[in-house]
Amino acid sequence: MTVMLVLLLLIIGIYFVAVLEAWIASGRFQLATPVYSALSLLGRESIIPRKSDLLFFEVGPVLLLIAALLAAAVIPLSPDLIIADLATGALFLNAALAYVLVALIMAGWGPNGAYAMIGGWRFLGQLVAYAMLIVMPITAVVMRAESLVTTDIVVSQVSLWNILYQPLGFVLFFIAAMGLAFLPPFDLPTAKGELAGGVEAEYSGVRLAVFRLGRMVLIITLAAATVTFYLGGWQGPLLPPWLWSAIKIMLVTAAMLLVGRYVPRIREAHLLAWCWKFGIPLALLNIFIVGILLVVIP
Amino acid sequence: VITAQAIFIGFFGMAAVWFGVVVFRTFSMVRSAIALLFSQTALGAMFLTMQAEFLGVLQIMMMATEMSIMAIFMVMFMMDPGGGCCFYMMLFYDILRAFTRRKRVT
Numbered sequence: 062m063t064v065m066l067v068l069l070l071l072i073i074g075i076y077f078v079a080v081l082e083a084w085i086a087s088g089r090f091q092l093a094t095p096v097y098s099a100l101s102l103l104g105r106e107s108i109i110p111r112k113s114d115l116l117f118f119e120v121g122p123v124l125l126l127i128a129a130l131l132a133a134a135v136i137p138l139s140p141d142l143i144i145a146d147l148a149t150g151a152l153f154l155n156a157a158l159a160y161v162l163v164a165l166i167m168a169g170w171g172p173n174g175a176y177a178m179i180g181g182w183r184f185l186g187q188l189v190a191y192a193m194l195i196v197m198p199i200t201a202v203v204m205r206a207e208s209l210v211t212t213d214i215v216v217s218q219v220s221l222w223n224i225l226y227q228p229l230g231f232v233l234f235f236i237a238a239m240g241l242a243f244l245p246p247f248d249l250p251t252a253k254g255e256l257a258g259g260v261e262a263e264y265s266g267v268r269l270a271v272f273r274l275g276r277m278v279l280i281i282t283l284a285a286a287t288v289t290f291y292l293g294g295w296q297g298p299l300l301p302p303w304l305w306s307a308i309k310i311m312l313v314t315a316a317m318l319l320v321g322r323y324v325p326r327i328r329e330a331h332l333l334a335w336c337w338k339f340g341i342p343l344a345l346l347n348i349f350i351v352g353i354l355l356v357v358i359p
Numbered sequence: 360v361i362t363a364q365a366i367f368i369g370f371f372g373m374a375a376v377w378f379g380v381v382v383f384r385t386f387s388m389v390r391s392a393i394a395l396l397f398s399q400t401a402l403g404a405m406f407l408t409m410q411a412e413f414l415g416v417l418q419i420m421m422m423a424t425e426m427s428i429m430a431i432f433m434v435m436f437m438m439d440p441g442g443g444c445c446f447y448m449m450l451f452y453d454i455l456r457a458f459t460r461r462k463r464v465t
Contacts, residue, residue: 114387149416156420163396163423166430170389185431188424 064144070307071133074281075274078314082277085322099270107266110172121168122268125275128160129282136285137212139295139302150211151199154286158195158241161279162188165250165260168272172263180259184250186329187240190336191247194237197344198230201351202290215294222293226354229347231291233340238283238317240332242276245321249329284313367408375401388437392430396422 079095109118134157135150137143147153162184169181203209205226206217224231240247251259264272288294288309295302297309378398382391399422406415 114390117389117393147412147416149413152413152416152420156416156423159420159423162427163393166389166427167393182431185427188427192424 063142066142067133067138067144070138070303071278071281074307074310074314075277077311078277078280078318081315081318085318102270102273103267105266107268108263110174110263113173113263114171117167117171118263119171119268121164121171122264122272122275124160124167125164126271126278128157128164129275129278131160132157133278133282133285135211136282136289137215137294138285138306140212142303143212146210146212149209151203151209151214151290154211155196155199158279158282161241164275168264169250169260174263176256176258176262177260180250180252180256180262183259183329184243186333187243187247187249190333190340191237191240194233194336194340194344195241197341197348198227198234198237199290201227201230201344201348204348204351204355211289215289215296218293219296222296223291227291227347227351229343229350231287233344233347234290235287235317236340238287239320242280242283242317244280244317246324246327247332248321248326249332252326254326280314280317281310284310284317287313364408368405371401371404371408375399375405386439388433389430392426392433395429396426399426 076095079098080090080092083094083098084090109115132154134144135147135153137146145153165184166181169177169179169184171177202214202223205223206214208214208217218226243250249259250256251261256262261269261272285306288306292309292313294309295306297305300308375398378394378401381394382398385391385394400419403415403418403422406412406418409415
């Protein structure tokens with residue numbers, strides 16, 4: 062029952078993301094765009110490149126979808142609306158999202174194409190940049206909640222949302238989440254202009270549809286994680302809890318997609334340099350500040 | 360008494376061993392690294408079935424990134440990372456063909 066409800070909300074969210082992405086890409090707001098593009102993708106031939114590593118080629122998009130769905134399983138949409146309330150929820154989220162990298166490397170290596178392969182290995186470099194900035198802000202959040210359980214993390218924000226308690230962590234996590242979902246300023250693996258689609262380049266038809274679907278689930282999941290960790294999850298006045306989480310997740314998704322419209326694509330070297338020279342010291346500072354706050358104001 | 364836990368431990372254990380065998384059976388460096396990754400993931404799943412939740416999740420999380428980084432180093436250092444025209448494989452096929460060549464019957 063819970064699984065069905067969460068999946069239903071997820072599908073609505075994916076539809077929203079697809080509409081929003083098309084709106085940002087083309088400048089036209091059309092509610093039917095996802096239906097058209099899905100029909101056109103499903104109707105097309107799904108070409109298998111010559112001398113491809115067929116196993117990786119097939120598994121890549123599916124693994125991306127599975128990883129994103131597993132990560133979504135530990136996100137609470139309301140006190141009861143959670144698929145798996147694990148004792149290590151915040152860590153499990155990381156564990157599931159780590160397989161996004163594996164999926165992209167598989168999808169990049171599989172089709173035996175230069176652009177795809179460069180895209181896949183580029184994402185590995187991107188991981189070296191963003192991985193610490195995902196984990197360290199979560200550490201600070203977990204320090205405040207004194208628990209890895211995601212529902213406990215939401216409950217710990219009753220008095221003050223984490224976005225106000227640790228704004229530095231929020232900014233870092235938001236940027237790193239965009240890097241993980243390879244959204245526009247960080248869309249190095251699928252760079253449209255320079256790599257002709259990168260990892261997506263050799264995919265077509267049904268497989269590309271699965272890949273795009275997995276990516277959209279990933280975006281939604283990361284927005285939901287941001288809401289859970291920093292924006293007080295389901296908390297809010299008047300409206301029912303699940304509606305509050307849905308509204309917040311949609312707003313965060315829209316913000317993530319909108320930022321990419323106004324920022325040029327970052328260079329891989331710059332991303333790595335800035336993440337390690339500024340991001341990680343700031344993340345450590347964030348942990349330090351939160352530690353002091355927790356000691357001073359119990 | 361065979362419990363569900365024992366069955367799952369056996370299943371994941373066999374999966375870990377099988378992927379470990381695949382590491383040495385494949386000529387492709389990337390396949391080899393990813394097989395090692397899934398072997399380690401199966402070990403993590405064994406931890407999970409043995410109710411060592413933190414250890415299991417940690418194992419599954421760490422190995423994904425570690426094995427991927429190992430994969431790129433293997434690709435960098437090997438002459439033929441894809442395994443398409445591996446020297447030893449060619450040699451093996453040549454030897455095999457030398458022994459199994461059919462004599463033309465006239």
